[in-house]
Amino acid sequence: MKLLTSAPRGTQDILPKDSYKWRFVENLLLDQASKFQFKEIRTPVFEHTELFLRSVGQDTDVVQKEMYTFLDKGNRSITLRPEGTAGAIRAMLEHNLCNENLPVRLSYIDSCYRYEKPQSGRWREFSQFGCEMIGSSDPLADAEVISLCDSIFKRLSLNETYIEINSVGCPKCRGKYYESLKEYFEKNKDSLCNTCLSRLERNPMRILDCKKSDCLKIAENAPSILDFLCSECKEHFEEVKKYLDVAEIKYNVNPKIVRGLDYYTKTVFEVISMHEGSKGLVCGGGGRYDNLVEELGGPPTPALGFGLGIGRILLAMGDLLNFIPQYKACDVYFATLGEEAKTLAFQLANILRDSSFVVECDTLNRKLKPQMKYADKIAAKFAIVLGEEEINSKKAKIKNMADSSEKPISLDNDFLKEFFEIYTDFEKNKLLGN
RNA sequence: GUGGGUAUAGCUUAGUUGGUUAAAGCGCCAGUUUGUGGCACUGGAGACCGUGGGUUCGAAUCCCACUAUCCACCCCA
Numbered sequence: 001m002k003l004l005t006s007a008p009r010g011t012q013d014i015l016p017k018d019s020y021k022w023r024f025v026e027n028l029l030l031d032q033a034s035k036f037q038f039k040e041i042r043t044p045v046f047e048h049t050e051l052f053l054r055s056v057g058q059d060t061d062v063v064q065k066e067m068y069t070f071l072d073k074g075n076r077s078i079t080l081r082p083e084g085t086a087g088a089i090r091a092m093l094e095h096n097l098c099n100e101n102l103p104v105r106l107s108y109i110d111s112c113y114r115y116e117k118p119q120s121g122r123w124r125e126f127s128q129f130g131c132e133m134i135g136s137s138d139p140l141a142d143a144e145v146i147s148l149c150d151s152i153f154k155r156l157s158l159n160e161t162y163i164e165i166n167s168v169g170c171p172k173c174r175g176k177y178y179e180s181l182k183e184y185f186e187k188n189k190d191s192l193c194n195t196c197l198s199r200l201e202r203n204p205m206r207i208l209d210c211k212k213s214d215c216l217k218i219a220e221n222a223p224s225i226l227d228f229l230c231s232e233c234k235e236h237f238e239e240v241k242k243y244l245d246v247a248e249i250k251y252n253v254n255p256k257i258v259r260g261l262d263y264y265t266k267t268v269f270e271v272i273s274m275h276e277g278s279k280g281l282v283c284g285g286g287g288r289y290d291n292l293v294e295e296l297g298g299p300p301t302p303a304l305g306f307g308l309g310i311g312r313i314l315l316a317m318g319d320l321l322n323f324i325p326q327y328k329a330c331d332v333y334f335a336t337l338g339e340e341a342k343t344l345a346f347q348l349a350n351i352l353r354d355s356s357f358v359v360e361c362d363t364l365n366r367k368l369k370p371q372m373k374y375a376d377k378i379a380a381k382f383a384i385v386l387g388e389e390e391i392n393s394k395k396a397k398i399k400n401m402a403d404s405s406e407k408p409i410s411l412d413n414d415f416l417k418e419f420f421e422i423y424t425d426f427e428k429n430k431l432l433g434n
Numbered sequence: 435g436u437g438g439g440u441a442u443a444g445c446u447u448a449g450u451u452g453g454u455u456a457a458a459g460c461g462c463c464a465g466u467u468u469g470u471g472g473c474a475c476u477g478g479a480g481a482c483c484g485u486g487g488g489u490u491c492g493a494a495u496c497c498c499a500c501u502a503u504c505c506a507c508c509c510c511a
Contacts, residue, residue, distance in 0.1 A: 006502080009501095009502075009503090060509095061508080061509050061510080062509085062510080065435075066509085083510095083511080112511075114509095114510080114511090116508095116509075116510080117435075117436095117508095118503085118504090119505065120504075120505070120506095121511080122509090122511080127511090128511060129511095209509090259510095261510095281510090281511085282510060282511065283511065284511070285510080285511070307511060308511070309510085309511030310511085311511075313511095335469090335470075337469065367464095367469085368470055369465095369469085369471080370463085370464080370471095371470080372471040372472095373470095373471050373472085374471085375470090375471065376471035376472055377471085377472095380471095383470080383471080385469070385470065387469060388469090389469085399470075399471090401471070404470095404471085404472095
């Protein structure tokens with residue numbers, strides 16, 4: 001078969017055999033966030049390009065080479081969102097949510113888009129769960145957001161996941177730190193890789209993130225941001241750690257973590273999964289961004305948040321996904337012979353469905369045998385055969401597919417009542433282990 | 435963006451030093467007499483061997499390009 005085309009590069013179709021797993025994880029994420037009073041917000045998939053230029057930052061890789069940007073028919077520059085924070089904050093400001101109760105706590109599940117070369121755990125279209133807490137500068141807010149993130153992984157039984165935290169300070173302390181970093185790397189310029197040389201000018205902190213062995217070696221002895229934090233930032237960071245300790249949340253302080261987006265200040269953190277299939281993959285990240293709200297035209301407002309890649313979470317979960325409850329099994333399958341039977345089955349099926357049973361009827365006009373085969377394959381609990389005899393006598397047999405036992409059932413007004421009796425009996429026996 | 439692997443039915447794969455109608459298992463469909471599933475047996479549908487060039491009398495097999503996919507780097511969720 002020659003298909004016209006296939007799904008675009010870096011996208012994925014989530015088929016019925018997997019979609020329920022996604023749904024389960026998504027529900028769990030939103031539910032856990034709601035325990036911390038985060039409420040769902042839904043924002044557009046695309047925004048005006050300038051939003052991301054300003055928030056994510058001109059110099060970032062995301063903006064420089066990964067955005068899906070195009071002109072619409074009205075000549076507006078539009079960009080498919082590469083992350084969730086900017087849109088959430090924009091919407092919050094546009095609808096004056098921060099003029100109501102502070103803090104504002106928002107959660108979302110967004111499809112995001114980045115033009116990257118796909119590989120394991122990386123797609124061009126990916127689903128991101130995020131939470132944003134706007135209005136508090138208190139270190140407890142940081143601890144609470146990290147705690148939410150941590151609790152999610154606990155709830156998912158992802159135990160080989162750990163949290164790394166750092167503080168990138170405020171623009172004030174970062175200025176001094178950059179100078180010192182530049183000075184340090186200038187001295188070791190000869191051993192740096194080419195990418196790092198260009199980073200030296202634009203964003204020396206990114207050199208700390210380089211994985212090349214030569215750069216790693218130099219970075220090892222580079223000055224640490226933690227030694228340059230101003231008293232306010234330092235105190236803030238200490239408080240955050242104190243709260244995390246109280247909550248018995250495990251974390252490593254890693255002065256080398258640098259988040260990829262420009263808006264971060266003070267606390268930043270990453271969630272790294274060491275599970276099979278996602279070894280060392282960053283499946284979440286976040287931090288404080290005290291200047292972003294103002295940057296987008298709002299009043300000076302402290303805020304912070306985090307994002308998790310849902311695809312990466314599923315990757316990390318691996319075999320755990322097998323324990324997720326699947327779609328409801330079929331309660332009753334109607335095997336039908338002839339037009340009249342088909343019609344009757346259709347009516348009876350809807351009666352059962354109104355009582356929230358899961359029912360399926362034959363729609364392929366197959367012979368009885370293949371129909372029973374099918375009922376078996378879909379693991380129907382009961383099968384009811386309808387043919388000429390049954391219609392004439394207004395009585396049918398309902399077959400328990402597990403033990404092949406059959407019981408009579410009326411097809412008239414008593415149908416639902418009798419079915420209930422048979423069904424509860426069946427469930428009772430199951431509980432008793434028969 | 436850089437480097438490497440892979441590309442044969444829906445899925446998993448076989449395909450010998452290039453040689454004629456490209457195999458198998460699973461899955462799907464149908465049958466094994468009349469209206470009943472799980473087992474077994476029989477049969478069937480389904481592949482222009484990723485695409486396009488080239489080498490050759492002859493290419494799934496060799497060469498080149500492209501595309502897709504996977505992996506690593508970069509970056510990140």
